[in-house]
Amino acid sequence: MRLDKFLAHHLGISRNLVSKELKAANVTVDDVIIKSGSFQINEHQVVKYQDNIIEQIHRKRYFMLNKPQGYVCSTDDPDYPTILYFIDEPMAEKLHAAGRLDLDTTGLVLLTDDGQWSHRITSPKHHCQKVYLVTLEQPLVTDLIGVFEKGIELRGEKALTKPALLEIIDEYHARLTISEGRYHQVKRMFAAVGNHVTALHRQQIGIINLDVDEGEYRALTQQEIDSIYERLS
Known part of the structure; x- marks a missing residue:
């Protein structure tokens, strides 16, 4: 991690002020004065500001x-912009998506730096429900409700999908609730x-319901955070 980013986050000051503090020899790493903001540090090193x-x-x-x-939904991509473009937080690159969405899919993405928490969402054994709003090319028929409930054999796979709840909104729109996350599952x-x-x-993950405008984000409440453990035990 860059030293200037680390200092800006932990001292709560701008990069410009960090630069001045570095030039004033007020920062040491392992008791060595460092004046370069691009200096890379790791979690095991001791960083001091004015001897603190x-x-x-x-x-x-x-x-x-x-x-x-x-x-x-990645932190770095050579061809497309990433979701971190929208996240104005210190060390945003440390965050990861707990369940990715395709390039052309919109909606709810949960981001965290807590690997254990995100595993509760993405691991098939925890059966975390995800709710999608789907627009179709062909008209929907009510018979599909039973088909989705029984499970569907996806191309190239032998095991049926887990039972899914299909709610038909109108001829071309549906709400689909699934509890697994196979590759391009809804489309397939x-x-x-x-x-x-x-x-x-995607509108919902567990009890966490999307309630911010497109391109916006917010911190989860403690209740929302805890729900991933409480409801997926």
């Missing part, structure tokens, strides 16, 4: 983001029954 140790203790962070189309489920998804939006 800055503790490298990071409180876990949890956010929801309403992802627009055209962004990938509808493809398996002869239909094509033209738009896909």
Whole structure:
């Protein structure tokens, strides 16, 4: 991690002020004066400001983001902009998506630096429910409700999908609740029954419901954070 980013976060000051403090020889790393903001530090080194140790203790962070189309759910990508473009937080690159969305899929993305928490969302054994709003190319028929409830055989896979709840909103729109996260699962489920998804939006994960505008984000409440453990035990 860059020293200037670390100092800006832990001291709560701007990068410009950090630069001045470095030039004034007020910062040491392992008791060596460092004046370069680009100096790389690790979690085992001792950083001091005016001879006071800055503790490298990071409180876990949890956010929801309403992802627009055209962004990938990774921290770095050579071809497309990433969802970190929307996150104005110190050390945003330390965050990861707890369940990714495709480039053209919109809606709820949960970001955190808590690997154990995100595993509770993404691991199939915890059966975390995700709710999607789906727009289809062909009209929907009510018979599909039973088909989705029984499970669908996806192309290239032998095991049926877990039972899914399909709610038909109108001819071309549905709400689908699934409890697993196979590769492109929602699109492949509808493809398996002869239909094509033209738009896909994730609205909910567990009890966490998307409530911010597109391109906006917010910190999760403690109740929302705890719900991942309480409801997925």
